[in-house]
Each structure stands twice: as C-alpha cells, then as structure tokens.
Amino acid sequence: MPVKKRKKDFTLSEKLYIPEIMKGLGLTLKHMFKPKVTMEYPEVKFNPPAAFRGRPVLVQEENGVERCVACGLCARVCPALAIEVQASETNLDKERFPERFEINMIRCIFCGFCEEVCPEEAIVMSKDYELVFRNRNDAIFGKDKLLVPIAKLHDRLEFLRNFK
C-alpha cells in the first residue's frame, strides 16, 4: 500500500472547498454574457461547408439521365464493399448505364474514395447527414434515392474542382 504523503501547505482559505466552487461558478457566470457556442439542433439545422462528406449520391444531369457510365471503379475501390453496380447497354452517347446501382448505407463509411476514383464525376458526397432507417432493407439505397439533380450539387462540384 502506498504511503499517503500529501503536501499540506495549503492556506486556510484554500483548505475550504467553498472558494474553489465559487471560482468555478464565477467562470460560469462570466460565460452567461458571452456569445453562445451551441446550436439548438433539430430546430436550427446545421449547414455543412462544401467540403462536407455526407451520403454519396449520383449526379443527375438536367435531362434526367445519370452521369454514371457503370464502369464499376467505385465498387472496386470501396473499402466497405457497399456499392453494387449492374451495367447495361444504352443508345445514348455514353453507351453504358447502370441498370441497378445500390449503396448499402449501413456499410458505407463515408470515406469519399468512390468520389475520388470516379472518372465521370458521377458520384459525389452530398451534404445529407440525416440518415435514419427503420430496418435493414430501407438502408439499401437504389437509384431512386441516390439520384440527385445536378442543380443541388453545384457547391460540391465546385469544391472538387478547386481543392482536388
């Protein structure tokens, strides 16, 4: 058992715990008059910067077609094996399109590798951070949930152009 050897050179006023507590309370009081650092979240929504890596989405061009050419690179690079792409032929210029494109949002770790590797800038990280599912099937996002009109993604595309 260690020998308790404590410094006993505290003054009488320091020996009382009250001043210490008062000091703490004083600081709290001071902070009451400083600007607030918190945010009342569900009422006030957090607006992330363009750099934010929210859920990955597919870019949908103005004509309603997705940019993706179903090359499958994103599925290969994904460290969590969250992406599944099934390619098919199309008459459009890009020749191939993803018949099925699924991201399992339970698996996704928001690393951003898919965005990095995509040759067409077709998959980008959005600002979406509120992801709630009631069951596992709901967490598999198909094309219906993944496609986002390009108008909503200008911020991110701009950011990628400047900082990559």
Next chain:
Amino acid sequence: MALKTEEMVLNMGPQHPSTHGVLRLEVELDGELIINVKPHIGYLHRCFEKHCEAMTYPQVIPYTDRLDYLSSMYNNFGYVVTMERFLGIQVPERVEYIRVIMGELQRIASHLIALGTYGLDIGAYTPFLYCFRDRETILSLFEMTCGARLLYNYMWVGGLSHDLHPDFVPKCREFLKVFKPNITELNNLLSYNKIFVERTANIGILPAETAINYGITGPMLRGSGVKWDLRKNDPYSIYDRFDFEIPVGTGAQGTLGDCWDRYFVRVREMEESVKIVEQALDQLPEGDINAAIPKRIKPPVGSIYGRVENPKGELGYFIMSDGSTNPFRVKLRGPSFVNMTVFGELCKGHLIADVIAILGSVDIVLGEVDR
C-alpha cells in the same frame, strides 16, 4: 476478536460511464481496498489487422481512422509515413507542413478530451464543456478541409486528399489566439483546483523504471519524468525543424509519476503543440499536395516497422508485403493497449474510487485497445 472478512469480486463495466467505452474491469476487493484489477477487453474488436489483408494499401487508411477515433489524423499520419518510407517516396514540402499542422491540432483535440473527461470522471462537470467548446473549433477546421469531423481519411500515401481552404490559415491562427488564454482558464478551473488535486495527487504512482519495463509510452511515460518523445528522439516527417520542448512530470503536487503529473503533462503538451502549429503556419510553403506515385501501390517484398508519436504514445505499424497490392500482414502497436497493461499494477492498494481516477489518467480509447 477480529471479524472474519472475505474478498469480493466486483465487475465494473462494460456499461460503466467511467470506463471510456466498453471495458470490463474485474476488481478484487478487500473491503474498499483493491487487491487486484483484471481488465477484460475485446468488446469492440473489429479484426482490424486481419481486415487489412483483404484491403489494398490505400484502402487501409479509412480503417486506421477507426482505431483511436479521437486522434484519427495521427493514425493516418503514422500509416502514410510508414508506407512512404516503405515505397521510398518523397512527399512535397507543403504536404509535410500540412500534416504536421493537422497532427498537432489533433493532439490538442485528443488531449482536450482526455483532460475534459478526466475532470468529468472525478466529478468536475464544467471543464468538460469548455474543453469540448475548444475541440469543436478544431473539428470545424478539419471539417472545412477534408469534410469529416471525426474520421478524416485525410492523409493519403504520397499526399493529401484535399488542399487547404484559403480560410484555413487565418481561422487556425484565430483559434490559437483564443485557445492560449483558455489553457490558463482550464488550469485555474481544474488543474490547481484543490478538490481535483486531492483526488489525483499521490494516486496511481508509476515509477519510471516500471513504466519502461512495461513499455509505456506517451504522456504516461513522460509523466513519470522520462524525457522520451519520438518527435525528438526519432524524428519523422519534418519535426526536427520546429522548436518545442518535451514536458515531463515533476511531482509538483505530490509524488513523481502520479495521476496529477500525467494530467499536467497533457496540459503542457497542448501549449507545445500550439507553438509547433504557429511555427508551421509561418513557414507553410506553397506547392503541390500530391507526390507522383504509381496508380497501384505495390511495395517491394519485405517488411517495415514505422512509428510515430500519437497523442497517446508510440503508434507503430508493422507492414509486411508479398509484392501484391494487398498487405500480407499488418500489425499495430497501439499506445492505449500497451499503456493499459500497467493498469492493474497502478491500482493495487488504492481505494475503489481511485480506479476511476487512475483509468482516466491512463487515457485509453477502446477503439484502439480492442481494434
């Protein structure tokens, strides 16, 4: 006539607010005195090392984030530094500087959590909130740069994922200016608080010799008065260019190597980190943020061990390559895990309430203990 007494085994955790995660402590008690403590770990095991074998080299990086999730930047740092040495890549100057800035900001953030939750464990709620307020600013700086608040995936082999935002440098300077007086505020509020000192001084004394024998590193080792910091003793990246000190424990409030010393080393390290960031911001060169590296990373056959000074101690990666795109074996030497080993030794003979004080001063993160 003496009453017959019996020893008792008490389980603390895994769902205990002071175990910093899912850690179970099997405490053998004689009344309120501790005879022995056995930590049971593994509740958060995710097969990091085995998992790496199925990943390509760059794909391992997001998984290193998830080891010690309070210092993700530094885990990235350790991995990429090791990989770059393995591959013989020289990264641009700017990358080195940005890495150091991020690493040291991460050290401050990690220590802020360590100090704040330490106060919280012992019963001081207020400092915890102020620590989080400052950490929040650092996280916003990270978020503005790489887009994530906790798991950054920012440092890549041969470079960085994104360049700095033009606002980063002014905002970072502003933060440092605000943060310096906040350290004094924390000292006044917690470090020299009599209640806090009574709970931590002379508790959990770790003599330097024991610490070395157990392989303890980081603030725990320095708290025992040993001047050992890989940033100085085995410089990696560009740490040899900065002027900073290595704070060590002095036994100012009690005995050398007690909980208070370990606590205070962290406070002083934050001051040193501020110094490093300031110098790095001053010298930050312009330039490229990616070195030219092959598209597929294939290190030569062989193995390498690289180590860096994580906020919690020596973080080492042992990487073995068989020449393919996936590592053959990755072994992690985690500081929290090794620092945890001495925990039972520290607790012996103390009261049950001191277990909390000692555990907090070890500063473990279960993500990395269990990995």
